[in-house]
Amino acid sequence: MTESWKNEEWAKDFWYRGKVTRRRLIGLSAAAAGALGASMLVPAPWRSAFGQAKPYKLGMLQPLSGTAAAGGKTALVGGQMAVDRINKTGGVNGRPIELLVADTESKPDVGRRKVEKLILEDKIDAHAGGYLSNICLACMPVYEEHKVVNMITVCLDTTITTSKCSRYSFRPYDFAPSQAVAIAPYLVNKMGKKWHLAFADYAWGQSTRDAYAEAIKKNGGEIVGTTGVPLGTADMTAFLSKVTPNFDGIFGIFFGQQGISFVTQTFDLGISKKARIAGDGAVAVSTSLPAIGAKGNGFVGVDRYVPVLQGVLNTPYHKKFLEEAKTRLKAIDPSGPLPDRYVQSNYEAINMLKLGMVHSKFQSREDSMKLIEALEGMEVKESDDFPQGDKTLRKEDHQAFVREFVFELENLNYKLLEVVPKEKTVVPSACKFRA
Numbered sequence: 001m002t003e004s005w006k007n008e009e010w011a012k013d014f015w016y017r018g019k020v021t022r023r024r025l026i027g028l029s030a031a032a033a034g035a036l037g038a039s040m041l042v043p044a045p046w047r048s049a050f051g052q053a054k055p056y057k058l059g060m061l062q063p064l065s066g067t068a069a070a071g072g073k074t075a076l077v078g079g080q081m082a083v084d085r086i087n088k089t090g091g092v093n094g095r096p097i098e099l100l101v102a103d104t105e106s107k108p109d110v111g112r113r114k115v116e117k118l119i120l121e122d123k124i125d126a127h128a129g130g131y132l133s134n135i136c137l138a139c140m141p142v143y144e145e146h147k148v149v150n151m152i153t154v155c156l157d158t159t160i161t162t163s164k165c166s167r168y169s170f171r172p173y174d175f176a177p178s179q180a181v182a183i184a185p186y187l188v189n190k191m192g193k194k195w196h197l198a199f200a201d202y203a204w205g206q207s208t209r210d211a212y213a214e215a216i217k218k219n220g221g222e223i224v225g226t227t228g229v230p231l232g233t234a235d236m237t238a239f240l241s242k243v244t245p246n247f248d249g250i251f252g253i254f255f256g257q258q259g260i261s262f263v264t265q266t267f268d269l270g271i272s273k274k275a276r277i278a279g280d281g282a283v284a285v286s287t288s289l290p291a292i293g294a295k296g297n298g299f300v301g302v303d304r305y306v307p308v309l310q311g312v313l314n315t316p317y318h319k320k321f322l323e324e325a326k327t328r329l330k331a332i333d334p335s336g337p338l339p340d341r342y343v344q345s346n347y348e349a350i351n352m353l354k355l356g357m358v359h360s361k362f363q364s365r366e367d368s369m370k371l372i373e374a375l376e377g378m379e380v381k382e383s384d385d386f387p388q389g390d391k392t393l394r395k396e397d398h399q400a401f402v403r404e405f406v407f408e409l410e411n412l413n414y415k416l417l418e419v420v421p422k423e424k425t426v427v428p429s430a431c432k433f434r435a
Contacts, residue, residue, distance in 0.1 A: 050091060055098040056357070058083070058350075059124035061115055061139065063131050066106025067232045070256055071342050072131050074287060075154055076101065077328050078339070078346030079128065086350070092357050100124060104135050111135035112142060119146045125365050126151065126357075128350050131342070133157030133204035137164060144168045147368045149356075149375075153349040154342055156282075158207035161399035165431035168368070170375055170398040172352040172391065173345045174304045176208040178425035179280065180215035182404035183302035186418060188221035191276045191300065192248020195221055198240070198262065199253035201228030208253045208280060229258065236261050240269055252279035259283035260291045267295035276300070281407075286338035289412050296409040305345070305388050306405045306414045307338035312389070313405075313416075321347070321387040344388055351385035352378070352393065390422060397431035 060079055063072035079099065087096045100122050104111035112135075118124045119142065127143060128151040130136040136155035143150040143166070150169040152160065158176050160169065187195065195216055199205035205228070213223045224247050229239050234257050243250065250271060252262040259282055266272050272295075281303025284296060292299075306313065307322060325339035325347075352375070360367060360374035377395035380386050391402045404425055406418040 050096045053091070053095045055096045056092060057122060057124045058097050058099050059115065059118040059122065059127040060099055060101045060129035061104050061111055061127070061135070062101060062129055063106040064103040068106045068132050068256060070287065071154070074329070074340055075131055075342035075346045077325065078343035079153065079350055081324060081328065082347045082350035086354055092354050093361065104132070106132060108135045108138035112138045115139045115142050119148055124148065126353060126371070128353055129153050130155045133160065134202055136160060137203060140164065140166050140169050148365050149368050149371050151349045151353045153346040155204070156208065157203045158211055161397045162430040165397050165433060167372060167433045170393065172349045172393055172400045174402050174404065174425065175399060176211035177427045178401060179302050179404060180211040181427060182420040182425050183406050184212070184215035184219045184221070186300070186406050187249065187251070187278060188216060188219040191278065193221050194224050194247040196225045196227070196243055196247040196250045197223060197253065198227045198229065198243070198250060200231050200255070200258055202231045205253050212251060212253070234258065234261050236265050237269065240265055240271065243271070245271070245274055247275055249276035249278055252277070252283050254279070255282035259285070260288050263292050263299055264295045272298070281341060284409060285340035285342070287340055290335065293412070297411065299409040300406065300417070302404055302406050303341055304402050304404060305341045306407050306416065307340070308414050308416065310416050312419055315382065315387070317382060317384050317387040320384060348386050348388060352380065355380065392422065394429065396429040399429070401426050
């Protein structure tokens, strides 16, 4: 494979304009993603700004190839935004952050192998990342075994902070039960009583299905059926065409190409003419809107982040974040996609980790327990670090609670329908940390 892509302007502009100290610079082409092992990205101003200060090594697992590659690449944007900003404003405890990125190839076994290398060979101090829930779940025991703090940045499987929770892992954003609690009243009271749930048939999709089913029932609705679609199945026609049309709405729990297929194929099959179409926010992230097109008009979703300057999101903090993210995304995609929930959560997760490191005076992973104690119960306010809004990182299970946005698609744009305060998204803790 040639490495001519290194010289492309988008690569120079987007990926740090700096020195690559391991293997090769990460690019966004399929060939580049496939070549990725673990790369250390160092911003150009790093050495002059910090002199001989020892850098913190921050590992980051992302799926830069395979099923979830599109989302993994936008997730990496948010992580790099945060690290850039931290290093440009003095680092953490007077030290810079070096970001070591490893491609999971969207496979749990590869992810586990890569994180073991990051910990044992690269000697990372902490980890921030994770996208596919089955990979997060496969890797969590490794962080616990080696006492490395793991700040999860995308994975939404409910069990991560419930039955499979770990003292070493944190989720500084929402999860399915909170999203379900936020949108269920709208679904039942304003869209219809009877719902069919279609979901990606793996860890996240299954646990999310259960959360929405419970919330819909608690609000007086009824689940008339469910349809699981194997992860990676782009053409859902064979599955959706068999759904019995005995419902008021069909709710989709998908991401990436499957999210696009759910919306477009419910339209093509005429389902959206007979029933309302709704879904988890991952179905209609901003980077998917061009492919969804007008077929998505009327889709209703819930998400922690929507890239609009409307209502409570029309703040100087969000405007600054939105503009920088748009600039970075345009450097790798000339169509200029808007940032999505993956950019936002990676950006804010690293900022949350930074605060914990400052408050605990963290020096290395020997201080992991001090860092854990500093993060537990942390409350942060809307700011440049947290443009999405206030959040609370609950001590009992390391699950964060944030405000949620119920939105509707209208001509490739988001229209906010409701803002649900974080206090109304809280659900009981179901975690028991191992001694």
